[in-house]
Amino acid sequence: MTSLSTGVLDTFAEHLRAVELPLPVDGAQQARDEVGAALSQLGDHVVPRLESLDAPLLVVIGGSTGAGKSTLVNALVGEMVSRSGAIRPTTRRPVLLHHPADEAWFAGSRILPGLARVHVGAARDAEAPHAGDTTGDVDPATSLELHAEERIPQGLALLDAPDIDSVATGNRELARQLLRAADLWLFVTTANRYADAVPWDVLRTAAERDVTVDVVMNRIPDREGVSEELAEDLRAMLERNGIEVTRLFLVAETELDASGMLPPAAISELQEHFDHLAADADGRSRIARRTLAGAVSGLAGSTRSIAEHAQSQEAERQRLREEAIAAFSGSRERIDDALGDGSLLRGEVLARWQDVVGTGEFFRSVEGLFTRVRDRVGLAISGKPAPSVAAEQALGTGLVHVVIDETARGAERAEAAWRAAPAGRVLAEGEDLSRIPEGYREDVSAAIRAWQGDVLDLVRQEGADRRTKARLLSLGVNAVGVALMVVVFASTAFVPTGLEVGAGAATAVVGQKLLETIFGDEAVRRMARVARERLTERLDALVSERSRPFLDRLDALGGTTNSQDLVADADALDQLAREIREDS
Template sequence: MTESKSAVTPPVGQALNDIVKRVSETRFTLRSDDFAEARTAHSALTAELNDYVLPRINRSRTPFLIAVGGSTGAGKSTLVNSLVGRNVSPAGVRRPTTGNPVVIFNPADAKFFESEHYLPDLPRSTDPQSSMPGVVLIADENIEPGTAILDCPDIDSISETNRALSHRVLLSADLWLFVTTANRYADAAPWALLKTAAARSTSVAIVLDRVPPEANREVRHHLSSLLSEAGLANSPIFSVAELELEDGLLPHAAIYPIRSWISQVGTEGTSLERIRNRTLTGAIAALPARVSELADFAETQEQAHITLAGSLEKSFRSAQSGLAEVFSDGRVLHGEVNARWQDFVGTGQLFRGLEPTMARMRDRISAAVTGKHDAATPLHVAILRSAAVSLREQAIDVVDEVNAEWRNTAAGAALIEDQPELRTVGAGLEDAVKTAVSTWSDEVNALVRDIGQGKKSKARILSFGVAGVCAVVEYAAFWDPQRAHDAGQSTRQGAGVALNLAETIFGADEAAGLIASIRQRFLDAAVGIVADCRTPFDNALRLSAVPARQAGALRASGERLEVAL
C-alpha cells in the first residue's frame, strides 16, 4: 500500500521541517513559573512531530495505526486481545494493567516499528509481562498487512509516566478506538483527550463497554450528544454488552461489528486514505497554534534569563561603583584606626586647638619608629584590618543582594536551591581579602621606598621613618573630602593632619599623586575581589543560558506553516 502525498504540499513540507528544527533547538533551562507546563508542551510537540508527522511526510509507506485508549478498567486490553483473537496484552484486575504500549502488527510491517522509526527513544521488548519500561512489539499474522493495533496505557493512570505515554501513543496514531464504560463515559479525563482529537481532526470511534441492555439506548443517545458538542458528531459508537469472557476473550458476536469495521477501513484504500489524510491534515493544521504556545513559553524563558542577568549586572555594577565611596569617605578610619592614629600623632596638643609644628610632630613619629614608642605598627595593622573588614562586608553585601533579587523570581530561587555556592560568598573570600590587602600594603611600602631614593624626599622619609610614612599615606588614602560628607570631626581633623604630614614629607603635588595612586591601587584590588564573587552567578547563567531569539524563531516557523497551509 502506498501512502498518498496529497495531504502535504512541498511548501507545507518545508515549513514542517523548519518547525521540527526550531522545536528541537528550543531549550527550557530555567525553572520559571510555567516551567513544568512548558516542558510538557515541548515534549508533547516533539513527540508528535517525531512519532506521527515526520514518518508520514518523509516515508512512502507507514502502517495504519489504530490506538485503543481509554480509562483505567475500561476493558481496553480485553478488547485488543479479542480483536486479535488471542491474549497478547495483559488484562486483569491489577491497575494499571497496561504500563507499556503494546503494538500488534503483521510481520510484514515489522521494519517500521524498529527504534529508528517509531517511538525512537523507548526500548523494545517482545514480552507483554515485562516490567521494564518500553514498547512491547507483537507480530501476528491475524493482523491485516499495513494495519497495526496499539494498546495504550490508561489515560487516567495513577502513574504520571503512564498518562504521558498514553497521550503520546494516542497522538502517534491515525485512528483512535476510544474505550469507555456505561458508568464512566462522561468522566473529565476522556473528554479532555477527545477534545484534543477534535481540535486536530483525528478520526475517533467510541467503544461503549459493559453496557446493560436496558440502558443502551439512553447511554448511546447521551454519548452522541456529548460527541456532537465536542466536534466529533461523525464518530461511530459501538456498544459491547457485559458478557462472560471465553478464555479471557469477548465472544466473537460481541465484537464482530468492531472487527468488521476495522477490517473494512484497513482494506478499503479510499476509506483508509481519507481517514489517514484527514488526521494528518488536521494534526498539521493544529501545529501553528501549538508552536505559538511553545513560543510564548520560550519567551518567558528568555525574559527570565534577562531578568536574572539584569539584576546581577545592576547589583554588581552598583557595588563596584560604590567601592570608591566606601574606601574614601573615612569609614575605614573609624573606631580602632582613629584611636591608633591619635596615639600615633598625640591627641593632647592636637585636640586642644594648638597647632603643633612639623618639627615636633616629626620628633614624636621619629621616637615611635626608633623604639621609644612604636605607634606606627599598631596604626598600620589597624588600617589594614579595617580595610579588610570593609572589603569583606562589601563582597558579602552584594552576594546577599543578588540572592534576595533572584529569590524574588521562580527561576532564580530554583538556581539558588540547586547551587549552594550561590547562597554565600565563596570559602576563599577570607584568604583573597587578606592577600589583596597584604599585597597593597607591600606596594605602598615599595612606592614610599622608591620615592625615598630621590634627594628631595629622602631626608624627610628617613627622619620620619618608612613605617611611619607608610602609615600616614595609608591613612590619608582612605579619605577624600569630596566623598566624606558624613565623616565625624575627629576623622576630618585626623585626615587633615595626615595630608599635611604627607605634603611636608613629599611636597604638595607629589603627596597628592602618591595618595591618589595608592587609593586607586586599593580600589582596583577591591573591584577584583568583588568581581570574583560574581563568578558563580555568571556560571549559573551560562549553564542555564537560553538560545538567543528562540521565541522569535519558533513564531516565524509557525507563521510560515500557516501561510503554506
C-alpha cells in the same frame, strides 16, 4: 515532503533538547512535561510520518479502564492476542497488530523508537508478562509486543494501548504517548462510563490537534431505544465540546463465549469500516496528512507555551542575579562611605598616625613649613613615638574589618532576598551562603597589603629624582606612604564628612601638606588618583569574590534557553502544517 521540512523539525528538536527550565516558577513542571511530550511526538509520529507518508495507517485503540479495548481487538483478530482481566491496570505492555506484509514498517525503530520490540513468539516462549497480564509490578512498559496477523488488512495497524485513566502513573503517561503516535484514534468507552472526566480531557486535546477520532460505545444494554438514546446524548456531548468524530460505533452488551471472545457479529460494522479504510489508499492518506498537520500545529502551540515559560525562567534568573548584585553593590557603596566619612581615621588609626606626625624627628624636618599647622593642632597631635609601620598596619587592619563587615552584610541581604521566593530558596538550599567563605579573610588581608605595597611603590617611583629622593629618605618611605593613604581616605573622591573638624582633619591636612612639600601639588593629585584607582580595583575584586557563591549557583543552572528561537520554531511549524494541508 522536502528535506527543508525535515530540516525544520531537526532544528526544532535541537532547540527543544537544549531547553532548560530548572527554576520552580509557576508552570515550570507543566512546561517540562510539554518539552518531553513534544520530543516524544516528534520521534514517535511526526518525523516518521513526514518521511513515510505511504506507511500503514496506525490506529491506536485507547480509552478508559475496563472499557473493553482488548476484547474488541481480540474480536477483530479472531483470537486471544490481548488479554484482559478484572485486576487493574489491565493492559500493561502495548500490543501492535499488523499484516505480515507490513512487518518492516514496525519491526524497526521507525515509530516509537523508545520501546523495544518483542515478537509474539518470543514473548510466549519466555512466558513474559504481556498485554493484560495481571501479575507482576505496575511499572510502565518499555517494550512493544508485535503480532503479525493475517486478519489485519494490509495498510492498517492496530495498537492496543494502556488505559488513559490507569491507576498506574506510568501507564497513563504511556497511553498518552501512544495516542500522540496515532494517525487515527479509536476511542473506546462504555454505556455507563462515557461521561467520565478524564477521557473527555484527552478527547479535547485530540480535537485541539485535529486528530482523526472514531468512537466506540461498548456494552450498550440490549433494550429497545437505549442505543439510540445513548448515541444521541454522546453526540450532543461531543458537539458541545467541539469534538469532531468521524464515526460512532455502537456495540451492544454481549455475552462472551467460553474463550472470552465476542461473537463476530458484535463488531461487524467496525470490521467493515477497517476493511474499507484499508482498501482506500487515498482515504488513508487524507487521514494521515490531516492528523500529521494537526500534530505539527499542536506542536507549534506547545512551543509558544514553552517559550513563554522559558522567558519566565530567564526573567526569574535575571531577577535573582540582580538581587545578588544589588546587595553587594550596596556593600561596595558602604565601603566607600566608610573610606570617605573619616571613620577609618579615628580610633587606633588616628592614634598611630598622630604618633607618626608627633615624632620629634619628623617635625624637625618639616617644621619650617608647618609651624602654623602645628600650632593650630597643638596638644591634639602628641603622643609616644611609634614606627610609621604601626600606623600602616592599623590603617590596613581597619580597612580589612570594613570590607569583611560590609560584604558579610551584603551576603545576608542577598540570601534573605533569595529566600523570599521559591526559586531563590531552591538555589540557597544546602549551603549557608551568608557564611564567610574559608580563606576570604586572608584574601582580604592580602589584597589590602598588596594595595599598601602599591602605595609605597608609587612613593618610591615619584621620589626617584635626586632632590625628592633626599627628602623622602629623610622622612622614610613608610611615613610618606601612610600620609598618601590618609590623603586617599580623606579625598573628596570619597565625599568626606567626618573629617571636617577635629584632630583627624588636622592630621589629614598635615599629610597633604607634607606630600605637596616633597612632590608638589600636581604630583600629589596624580599619586592620589592612581592610589584611589588601584584601591578601587582591589575592593571591586574583593566584593565580586564575596558575591561569587551566589552567582555560581545561578551559573550552575546552565545556559539560558533562547525563547526567541522557540518562537521562530513555532512560526516554522505553523508554515509546515499549512504545507501539509495544502498537499492533501
